[in-house]
Amino acid sequence: MSTSPASRVENLISRSTSHLVGLLWGMLLLAATPALSADLTELSMEELLAVEVTSVGKKTQSLSDAAAAIFVISNDDIRRSGATSVPEALRMAPGLEVKRIDANKWAISARGFSNRFANKLLVLIDGRTVYTPSFSGVYWENQDVMLADIDRIEVIRGPGATLWGANAVNGVINIITRSAAATQGGLLIAGGGNEERAIGALRYGAEPAPGTFARVYAKYNARDALITSLGDDGRDEWDIGQGGFRVDSTLGSGDRVTLEGDLYRSNLRQQLEVPDPLAVPTFSDAIDDHINAEGWNLLGRWERALSVSSDVSLQLYYDHAEREEAYLDQRYDILDLDFQHRFKAAERHDIVWGLGYRNTDDRLEDTEILRITSAAENRNLWSGFVQDEIELLRDRLRLTLGTKIEHNDYTGLEIQPNIRLLWKASEQSTLWGSVSRAVRTPSQAERSASVSTNAEATGLPAPYPQVVLARTAGNSGYGSESLIAYELGLRTSPTKRLNLDLAVFYNDYDELWTTTVGDTLRVADSGRYLVLDLPFKNLASGHGYGLELAADLQVRDNWRLALAYSYLELDLTASSDSLDISNETLARTDPRQQVSLRSLMNPRPDIDLDLWIRYVDQTYPVFVQNAQPIPAYWTLDLRLAWRPRADLELALVGQNLLSESHQEGYQDAYGAVPLEVQRGLYATVRLDF
Amino acid sequence: MLPESFPTRPRRPRALIPRLLLGCVLGVASALALGGAEENELAAAYLYNFSKFVHWPSSAMRDPAAPLVLCVYGRTPAGESIGALDGKLAQGHRIRIDRLSRGDALTRCHIVYVSASESPYLNPLLRTLANRPALTVSEIPGFAAAGGMIGFVKEDNRLRFEINRGSAEAAGLSLSSQLLKLATRVQ
Numbered sequence: 001m002s003t004s005p006a007s008r009v010e011n012l013i014s015r016s017t018s019h020l021v022g023l024l025w026g027m028l029l030l031a032a033t034p035a036l037s038a039d040l041t042e043l044s045m046e047e048l049l050a051v052e053v054t055s056v057g058k059k060t061q062s063l064s065d066a067a068a069a070i071f072v073i074s075n076d077d078i079r080r081s082g083a084t085s086v087p088e089a090l091r092m093a094p095g096l097e098v099k100r101i102d103a104n105k106w107a108i109s110a111r112g113f114s115n116r117f118a119n120k121l122l123v124l125i126d127g128r129t130v131y132t133p134s135f136s137g138v139y140w141e142n143q144d145v146m147l148a149d150i151d152r153i154e155v156i157r158g159p160g161a162t163l164w165g166a167n168a169v170n171g172v173i174n175i176i177t178r179s180a181a182a183t184q185g186g187l188l189i190a191g192g193g194n195e196e197r198a199i200g201a202l203r204y205g206a207e208p209a210p211g212t213f214a215r216v217y218a219k220y221n222a223r224d225a226l227i228t229s230l231g232d233d234g235r236d237e238w239d240i241g242q243g244g245f246r247v248d249s250t251l252g253s254g255d256r257v258t259l260e261g262d263l264y265r266s267n268l269r270q271q272l273e274v275p276d277p278l279a280v281p282t283f284s285d286a287i288d289d290h291i292n293a294e295g296w297n298l299l300g301r302w303e304r305a306l307s308v309s310s311d312v313s314l315q316l317y318y319d320h321a322e323r324e325e326a327y328l329d330q331r332y333d334i335l336d337l338d339f340q341h342r343f344k345a346a347e348r349h350d351i352v353w354g355l356g357y358r359n360t361d362d363r364l365e366d367t368e369i370l371r372i373t374s375a376a377e378n379r380n381l382w383s384g385f386v387q388d389e390i391e392l393l394r395d396r397l398r399l400t401l402g403t404k405i406e407h408n409d410y411t412g413l414e415i416q417p418n419i420r421l422l423w424k425a426s427e428q429s430t431l432w433g434s435v436s437r438a439v440r441t442p443s444q445a446e447r448s449a450s451v452s453t454n455a456e457a458t459g460l461p462a463p464y465p466q467v468v469l470a471r472t473a474g475n476s477g478y479g480s481e482s483l484i485a486y487e488l489g490l491r492t493s494p495t496k497r498l499n500l501d502l503a504v505f506y507n508d509y510d511e512l513w514t515t516t517v518g519d520t521l522r523v524a525d526s527g528r529y530l531v532l533d534l535p536f537k538n539l540a541s542g543h544g545y546g547l548e549l550a551a552d553l554q555v556r557d558n559w560r561l562a563l564a565y566s567y568l569e570l571d572l573t574a575s576s577d578s579l580d581i582s583n584e585t586l587a588r589t590d591p592r593q594q595v596s597l598r599s600l601m602n603p604r605p606d607i608d609l610d611l612w613i614r615y616v617d618q619t620y621p622v623f624v625q626n627a628q629p630i631p632a633y634w635t636l637d638l639r640l641a642w643r644p645r646a647d648l649e650l651a652l653v654g655q656n657l658l659s660e661s662h663q664e665g666y667q668d669a670y671g672a673v674p675l676e677v678q679r680g681l682y683a684t685v686r687l688d689f
Numbered sequence: 690m691l692p693e694s695f696p697t698r699p700r701r702p703r704a705l706i707p708r709l710l711l712g713c714v715l716g717v718a719s720a721l722a723l724g725g726a727e728e729n730e731l732a733a734a735y736l737y738n739f740s741k742f743v744h745w746p747s748s749a750m751r752d753p754a755a756p757l758v759l760c761v762y763g764r765t766p767a768g769e770s771i772g773a774l775d776g777k778l779a780q781g782h783r784i785r786i787d788r789l790s791r792g793d794a795l796t797r798c799h800i801v802y803v804s805a806s807e808s809p810y811l812n813p814l815l816r817t818l819a820n821r822p823a824l825t826v827s828e829i830p831g832f833a834a835a836g837g838m839i840g841f842v843k844e845d846n847r848l849r850f851e852i853n854r855g856s857a858e859a860a861g862l863s864l865s866s867q868l869l870k871l872a873t874r875v876q
Binding site: 040041043044045046048049050051052065181182211250253254256303305306307308309310311344347350391394395427646 | 726730731733734735737738742764769772773774777788790791792807809810811812813814817830831835845846847848849867868871
């Protein structure tokens with residue numbers, strides 16, 4: 001070929017009618033041109049001072065030591081994704097399923113089981129668990145961290161129970177905010193659009209005393225409703241306001257102290273279709289529900305270095321949350337105390353051990369739909385862990401052995417060990433493997449709540465009752481779900497500009513959740529309807545396997561491509577006497593294949609041009625019987641940002657651009673009609689002062 | 690108003706082909722102007738420069754044939770870039786890179802690069818190194834203020850450094866005036 005790649009690019013761009021196609025081709029061909037490189041050590045100090053810093057590959061290099069499937073979302077990744085919430089930012093991680101099921105609810109899980117009450121994923125914000133103890137799961141809509149002050153989000157797929165404890169079954173998400181020292185000065189973000197109705201965030205950081213840094217922040221987001229599959233307004237708009245602070249101080253002794261807290265209040269709307277055996281002929285009521293949710297938390301951490309190779313830390317937090325909706329009123333208070341000690345022993349051993357105590361005070365209030373026999377509970381969780389990293393061959397081969405032992409009031413003692421081996425085959429390549437066990441402990445709801453799931457006509461002749469109401473029944477014998485996971489991973493950077501991270505896993509589940517059919521039918525409400533109890537039992541088992549690939553290519557100094565691919569197979573079976581169909585559907589509720597491709601480009605240093613393409617395979621609803629599968633979808637986000645001055649950024653973001661709207665999931669609890677995420681456009685101004 | 694952080698850069702790139710050609714011709718300078726350099730590589734390049742502008746007491750550099758030992762203490766993303774300095778010449782000595790883990794002895798080091806991973810142990814570490822003729826350099830924020838000698842700081846998206854002259858002098862090291870001049874802060 002006589003033409004150069006560059007001129008082919010130009011021809012292609014000028015010829016193509018579609019800007020998008022041109023852009024994509026341009027990127028692919030540019031990728032073929034060799035990147036420029038320089039030996040910085042030949043520069044003088046004066047010259048070095050003038051060189052601007054980029055963050056090529058920094059992320060994966062610092063990860064090459066972890067013997068786990070870990071993916072890090074950086075502050076920059078979040079900003080350039082255009083995401084306005086943590087759940088949306090998580091879509092870039094491999095191995096995670098993220099579905100927006102209504103405007104204010106997300107179903108998020110790792111390696112399967114993604115539904116509204118996905119309970120096998122542990123989520124922490126600065127060391128504070130946000131996993132709701134009363135029903136197992138995370139209220140994502142209320143974990144509204146100030147995105148601009150997040151340092152990173154660590155997404156760990158696979159069990160993390162040895163370090164983080166129960167419920168870290170399929171993964172752990174660690175949201176880590178920047179220290180107050182790193183967020184000095186003022187920051188104002190304001191904007192809005194057709195779906196993101198209002199975006200506002202304000203932060204100010206200062207150094208009130210030498211060595212002590214502090215910041216305060218406040219933020220507000222209002223979001224538009226989704227659209228129903230029939231094209232009507234989803235009536236699920238919502239807003240959330242949150243404020244907080246963080247203080248980081250280094251004391252004269254070298255001890256480090258952190259104190260932080262947040263306070264939020266949220267108003268959410270949802271449309272429910274709840275079973276009502278007396279409402280002829282549909283046996284259900286439509287409810288236009290307004291949810292109030294609020295909470296606050298306070299966390300203190302103290303760290304001290306005892307010697308050059310040992311340190312201790314002590315952390316205490318208090319977390320309060322309450323939420324009122326049509327089918328459930330709940331409130332919880334958590335007090336958590338954690339102690340950790342790390343030290344080096346006999347040269348080759350890096351040992352960390354710790355003790356923890358958590359007190360949970362749960363209050364659930366009865367509603368028509370949810371009855372609870374043990375409405376107020378106060379539970380204790382005691383835990384201890386020890387982990388030893390053994391350097392078998394210095395800087396080459398490392399063995400990690402550890403276990404968590406914890407005691408909870410429901411299932412007693414739980415032991416969650418792991419063994420990991422990491423082999424640094426070369427400077428560029430690391431191989432790792434692990435076997436680990438984790439459990440998902442029961443929630444208060446599973447132990448003692450009775451929840452109406454559906455009402456149907458019996459078809460019996462009068463005078464027999466015409467309706468049967470099915471209610472799940474909390475079961476005090478319900479135990480933990482368990483997993484043994486086998487994982488293998490490879491991280492390699494064949495060139496300085498390309499980082500590859502591959503993980504494969506086989507998950508062996510046992511004692512999984514099932515609803516079974518009770519022995520007797522009860523007559524209720526003076527014979528007007530029958531009640532069928534569906535007690536929870538641990539009668540299902542199964543396995544999952546899959547593959548996750550993350551590739552990061554710094555094509556040129558001003559252009560980076562990031563690819564994530566996930567493949568998942570889940571096969572679950574309930575024992576025959578459970579008559580439970582939900583496990584079959586549960587296994588199909590996650591997309592088999594997912595792709596995320598991000599392109600982060602700086603055509604000029606003051607301009608960001610970012611593109612994000614996602615593909616999600618077909619999925620099925622969990623609890624909705626005979627529902628149509630949700631078709632596979634492609635979607636595209638674009639972001640254009642311009643910094644006219646170093647302290648000012650103007651950004652324009654288009655989200656879900658490829659279609660008017662698309663459905664991502666079903667609202668599992670009493671969803672009235674399927675909802676679809678719409679195309680959105682918003683603009684923001686970001687000012688540092 | 691001109692953008693403050695990149696005053697020397699062309700404000701608007703020309704057509705693609707001239708830029709690519711220019712890139713090939715101008716090599717290094719153009720590569721840097723296009724988008725800068727990786728922080729890790731910059732840190733390594735600075736370290737190499739520091740090794741040329743520090744004078745060690747003769748007790749620490751007795752044998753002219755002995756290597757200048759640069760110890761990388763702890764796990765750092767800059768480890769690989771620093772490793773590339775191995776064998777380079779500084780003040781007539783070959784640089785040797787030693788990778789040390791937490792708790793290893795630091796007695797043979799001329800330069801100790803303290804990784805961010807060691808920030809919880811900074812005080813005990815600096816106590817161990819105090820008055821020893823080893824130049825301490827780190828990416829840990831506040832390193833110079835805490836008693837380290839040279840601490841990297843990031844300002845305006847550029848990597849700069851602060852110097853704690855007192856610590857260096859107490860250890861018997863003398864830093865060249867050029868080094869002191871270029872530091873963002875000397876204390």
